[in-house]
Amino acid sequence: MSDVSTLDIKVDRVEQSKFKPYESDNLLMGKNFTDHMLVCDYTNGAWQTPVIMPYGNMEMSPALAALHYGQAIFEGVKAYRQPDGSVAIFRPEANWKRMNVSAKRMDMPEIPEEIFIGGLQRLLQIDSQWIPGFPETSLYIRPFMFSTDAFIGVKTSDTYRFCIILSPAGRYYAKPVNIYVQDEFIRAAPGGIGFTKAAGNYGASMYPTHSVKEKGFDQILWTDAIHHKYVQEIGTMNVFFIVDGKALTPDLESGTILAGVTRDSIITLLKENNIPVEERPISIDELVSAYREGKLQEAFGSGTAASMSYIQSLTYQDETLQLKDVSEWTISPKIKAQLDDIRYGRVADTHNWRFIV
Ligand SMILES: Cc1ncc(COP(=O)(O)O)c(C=O)c1O
Numbered sequence: 001m002s003d004v005s006t007l008d009i010k011v012d013r014v015e016q017s018k019f020k021p022y023e024s025d026n027l028l029m030g031k032n033f034t035d036h037m038l039v040c041d042y043t044n045g046a047w048q049t050p051v052i053m054p055y056g057n058m059e060m061s062p063a064l065a066a067l068h069y070g071q072a073i074f075e076g077v078k079a080y081r082q083p084d085g086s087v088a089i090f091r092p093e094a095n096w097k098r099m100n101v102s103a104k105r106m107d108m109p110e111i112p113e114e115i116f117i118g119g120l121q122r123l124l125q126i127d128s129q130w131i132p133g134f135p136e137t138s139l140y141i142r143p144f145m146f147s148t149d150a151f152i153g154v155k156t157s158d159t160y161r162f163c164i165i166l167s168p169a170g171r172y173y174a175k176p177v178n179i180y181v182q183d184e185f186i187r188a189a190p191g192g193i194g195f196t197k198a199a200g201n202y203g204a205s206m207y208p209t210h211s212v213k214e215k216g217f218d219q220i221l222w223t224d225a226i227h228h229k230y231v232q233e234i235g236t237m238n239v240f241f242i243v244d245g246k247a248l249t250p251d252l253e254s255g256t257i258l259a260g261v262t263r264d265s266i267i268t269l270l271k272e273n274n275i276p277v278e279e280r281p282i283s284i285d286e287l288v289s290a291y292r293e294g295k296l297q298e299a300f301g302s303g304t305a306a307s308m309s310y311i312q313s314l315t316y317q318d319e320t321l322q323l324k325d326v327s328e329w330t331i332s333p334k335i336k337a338q339l340d341d342i343r344y345g346r347v348a349d350t351h352n353w354r355f356i357v
Helices: 065-069 092-105 113-126 199-214 261-272 284-292 331-343
Strands: 036-043 051-054 072-074 077-081 087-090 138-147 160-169 177-182 219-223 231-234 238-243 246-249 277-279 296-303 307-316 319-322 354-356
Touching: 036 113, 051 113, 065 138, 072 092, 072 199, 087 113, 087 331, 092 113, 092 138, 092 261, 113 138, 113 160, 177 199, 199 219, 231 238, 238 261, 238 284, 238 331, 246 261, 261 277, 261 296, 261 307, 261 331, 284 296, 284 307, 284 319, 296 331, 307 331
Parallel strands: 177 219, 177 307, 246 277
Antiparallel strands: 036 051, 036 160, 072 138, 077 087, 077 138, 087 354, 138 160, 219 231, 238 246, 238 296, 296 307, 307 319
16 A cells, blocks of 8 residues: 555635534444545546535535536445544455556546545544444444536536545444345446446436335345346345355356455455355356256355355245354354454454554
């Protein structure tokens, strides 16, 4: 990682903090935000000096390009309170790199590391009291960038705004989830933007997701755009299946799946635990066969927000694959515990995944 400590930044602090000490771990992520946010504008072909300012509404033109043509991307990162009271961000460099993968595909300017990581570090230092200390809580970090030209017309914007906002997060998806395998609507197609964290990917998922929630499911497992057979990912999570002692997860070759930072971390931990990992196309038929043979042992989604979300059942067309009770699982809970131990600083950071603020 390059030196991010030399960042030129302007700080405009709130007069009075709105922080009140937390009374429980019941914090609704995404609803409440800390005192400050970081804002950095891209104008005249260059990133300007970033500003840390009081969190608040922004004024914008009704012709703002992002609202009409969707040049808008984001990231999701978390910071965790460590046993000694310090704060560690989990793998922010990976999110910075992924943000620039998204930026490139969406024809937006790449964000320098000093601004993304250096700016985030300063922001967290200023708002550090907001990082909760209850078990399984964290601070959710939302970097995002959108086009800001006030111009109606389909063209690459000349100006952009990059921001970081922070939201205290409680426990997430505590219960095992029931999943619907979607073989009608699709999330992403080869050549499209499935591998990016572009806002439009999420906009397109709302209607299908809403529809399955009305049927009583928690989330969708998307299938591929061509055959409607190969499983992709779940909501805002990558997906893993433990079949006959091996971990299977869809590969990233077709560019339709987000390269999750949690996915990458879990693959590393599985291999260290001598669990064979296969990254390859996985069809729903293969999973149904494995289930019928009693070989589909465990399944989970992985992502920054939920960490690991256990799957209780998968419904495909008329058949529901009901997995054993999570209390009987052996592999996923062990890997989740190892990942959480690293995040919360309970074990040595042998992978260099913790960025201490
Ligand atoms: C579509 C999608 N897939 C997977 C993930 C998981 O990625 P990560 O582990 O980096 O949070 C996310 C969340 O960021 C997502 O939005």
